Amino acid sequence: MWEEIPEILDDFMDEEVETLKNIKARYEKNIARKDVEKGGEMERASLTDLPEGIIFDILVKVPPGDVYKNGRLVCRAWREIISRDDFVAQNFIESKGGLLVGGPTSHKNQYFEVKLMEIEGTQLDYKLLDFGLCRMGCARSSCNGLLLVNHPKQKGLLQVMNLITTVGLTLPKCPSGCPHKACGSALGFDPNKKEYKVVHMYADAFGFEIFNLGCPDATWKRIPGPWNGLQERPFNFENFSWSDPVSVNGRVLHWYVASDKYIISMDVSEEISIKTYLPYTGEEIEKDRYTLVELGGDLSFVYSLSDIQVDVWTLDDFREQIWSKRHSIQLELINYMMPENLLQSTKYTIALPNLSKLVTVASEGADILILKHDNSCLYMYDMRHRVLKKFKMNMKSPMRFIPHRSSLLHWKTLKDS
Numbered sequence: 273m274w275e276e277i278p279e280i281l282d283d284f285m286d287e288e289v290e291t292l293k294n295i296k297a298r299y300e301k302n303i304a305r306k307d308v309e310k311g312g313e314m315e316r317a318s319l320t321d322l323p324e325g326i327i328f329d330i331l332v333k334v335p336p337g338d339v340y341k342n343g344r345l346v347c348r349a350w351r352e353i354i355s356r357d358d359f360v361a362q363n364f365i366e367s368k369g370g371l372l373v374g375g376p377t378s379h380k381n382q383y384f385e386v387k388l389m390e391i392e393g394t395q396l397d398y399k400l401l402d403f404g405l406c407r408m409g410c411a412r413s414s415c416n417g418l419l420l421v422n423h424p425k426q427k428g429l430l431q432v433m434n435l436i437t438t439v440g441l442t443l444p445k446c447p448s449g450c451p452h453k454a455c456g457s458a459l460g461f462d463p464n465k466k467e468y469k470v471v472h473m474y475a476d477a478f479g480f481e482i483f484n485l486g487c488p489d490a491t492w493k494r495i496p497g498p499w500n501g502l503q504e505r506p507f508n509f510e511n512f513s514w515s516d517p518v519s520v521n522g523r524v525l526h527w528y529v530a531s532d533k534y535i536i537s538m539d540v541s542e543e544i545s546i547k548t549y550l551p552y553t554g555e556e557i558e559k560d561r562y563t564l565v566e567l568g569g570d571l572s573f574v575y576s577l578s579d580i581q582v583d584v585w586t587l588d589d590f591r592e593q594i595w596s597k598r599h600s601i602q603l604e605l606i607n608y609m610m611p612e613n614l615l616q617s618t619k620y621t622i623a624l625p626n627l628s629k630l631v632t633v634a635s636e637g638a639d640i641l642i643l644k645h646d647n648s649c650l651y652m653y654d655m656r657h658r659v660l661k662k663f664k665m666n667m668k669s670p671m672r673f674i675p676h677r678s679s680l681l682h683w684k685t686l687k688d689s
Contacts, residue, residue, distance in 0.1 A: 283590065328353055332362045336417070336678045337401070337434050339363065349516040354680075363677035364417060370418070371636055372676035373400070374411040375667050383407045386435070387667065391636050395631075396609065396652045396661040403435045411672055413458035415522035415609055417679025422452050422458040430470060432459060432485065436678055443470060446481050446492050450474040456514035458538035461522040468683045469540055471525060473497075473514045476505070482543060485683045498536045506531035506559075518564045519675075520571050522589055529607060532559040534580055537590070551585045551595035553577075568638025572598070579628045580604070584641075584655070599655045603627055609661040618631055624660070625651070634673030643672055 286682040331353060332342055344351040353359055359451040370390040377383045385406040391398045409422035409431065423429035423442060428451050433440035467486030474481065477498035484490045499505055507530040517538075526548065527536040534547040550557055551573055562575040571587040573595065580603035585595045608624050630643040630651065643651045653660045 298456070322348075324353070326662065328359065332359060334363075334364050336363055336367055336401075336680050340436050340680055348558045354572075356639065360680045364677065364681055367417075367679060369637070369675065369677040370401075371634055372411060372414055372644065372672075372674040373453055373667060374672040374674070376671070377406050382409070382422075384410050384421075385613050385667070386411055386419075388678065389630050389636075389665075389673075391640055391652065394654065394657055394659070396654060396659060396663070398652075398663070404531075405435065407439070411674055412516050414674050414676040415461050415468065415519065415521055417458040417677055417681050418459060418683060419676070420457060427451055427486065430457065432468070432683060434472070434679070434681065439675075439682060441485070441683065443483055444491065446474070446483075447494065448472075448474045448478055448481060454513040456516050456527055458517050458525050459650075460519065460525060462541045463523065464541050465540055471517075471538065471540065473517075475514075477502075477509075480538075480543075480545065493541055496545075498547070505529075506533070518566050518571060518673075520590075521564050521569055524571075526564055528564055530559050532557045535564065538561070539590075548587070549593055551597070553583065553585075561628075563633075565632055565641070567598075567635040567641075572635065574632040574641070576594075576630075577626050579626050582630070582632075584626050601627065601653065601655075601658075605658050607620055607657070607659045609659055625649070634675065636675075644670065 274301050293613060298433050327350070328364065331339055331350065334343060336566060339354055344354050355660040370388045371687060372386055373389050374384050374386040377385050383406065386403060387407065388403070389398055390401065407424055409424040411421050412430075413420040417436070419433055419435055421431050421433060422430050426442075428445055428449065430443045430446075430452060431440050432443070439624055445630055450472065453461065458467050458471050462469060463465070465486065467484055469485065470483040472483075472492075475500055476499055479494045479497045481492050481494055512530055515528060517527045519525055523540050525538045525540065529536050532550075534549045535546055537548040538545045546570075550562075551660040553575060558574065560575075562573055567584070567586060571590075573585040573587070575583045575585070577583055582601040583601040584601070586598045588594050588596050594605065603624055606624060629646045631646070632641050633644050634642040639654055639656045641653045641655065643653060646652065649662060650665060651660055651662050
């Protein structure tokens with residue numbers, strides 16, 4: 273079987289090729305070769321003599337897209353291993369996270385394309401991985417490798433899909449009849465019942481709508497909204513539109529509600545909306561100067577204090593609502609980097625941007641922030657090394673940045689395991 277490996281190596285990435293070669297070398301060196309004299313010729317044992325556990329350990333470290341596209345085609349034994357629930361779960365743990373970047377393919381249609389952005393090294397270099405899907409709906413939320421999207425052809429419908437396996441489920445129309453253009457939707461996971469849920473907020477007077485993917489006869493259900501009356505709302509109802517919430521570990525969802533005191537949160541398991549109060553910063557918070565992002569498994573509150581300073585807070589304890597100040601981006605301490613393809617001779621290009629005009633749109637891992645200037649320029653900021661780097665993305669209109677980790681998971685995988 274090892275003799276078959278070179279035929280498929282071209283389909284794997286360089287890292288996976290090296291992994292397979294190293295495993296092969298160790299196998300030939302440390303495992304008995306069982307050489308047998310037959311007619312004057314030596315016959316060497318094949319890969320089928322390798323214990324299944326070792327094959328499992330090899331394949332589980334290969335990225336989901338590569339192992340699904342190529343690994344399953346090697347032989348029936350590999351295909352059976354890759355199809356097992358324990359393999360799918362462990363492969364997800366081993367996979368590398370990134371940012372799902374989505375944008376429209378054209379101004380003339382409603383189709384979107386998505387690519388996975390992986391940031392590499394202290395130089396803040398990145399690469400875009402193409403899923404090969406360009407006629408999908410707008411991406412809304414990611415959970416365990418599953419993606420919630422608008423249906424690309426049928427208005428007012430949502431889909432849950434896996435970008436690797438392309439397996440998808442179209443949800444029935446929600447009771448509110450929402451067209452899903454100006455609403456807040458997310459896919460979450462209930463670890464207690466091992467069930468996936470879609471949580472949708474259209475209008476708080478109507479209430480939340482929840483769809484449980486774990487029930488074969490599931491239908492949308494309504495639960496009360498966060499306020500009892502119009503007077504309790506921190507915003508002008510006519511001028512406010514709900515946006516997709518920030519998802520933390522797929523379990524807790526947080527919505528911005530144009531308040532200078534709190535946000536609205538929900539534990540997917542409990543299905544109850546509560547107020548999560550903003551951190552005490554020492555002064556009155558202005559509601560138009562902060563954004564919410566997931567940062568290394570915690571909710572992050574990013575507040576533009578002035579033109580030269582932005583503070584980053586993290587919610588350390590959701591239940592007790594305990595915040596801590598994680599970092600302070602200060603203009604005078606920033607090490608500003610310009611990529612070669614953007615270097616120009618004008619002083620305006622190399623000048624540091626006004627921090628008050630930068631909006632944090634996402635994070636990668638526990639230390640990297642993605643920021644967007646009001647002129648649509650994009651920046652990466654490394655909190656550990658205080659490095660700010662301007663970058664340009666090879667997409668027509670990158671609109672959404674969603675934390676995502678590819679997987680082979682199905683919405684029934686954990687339910688049935």
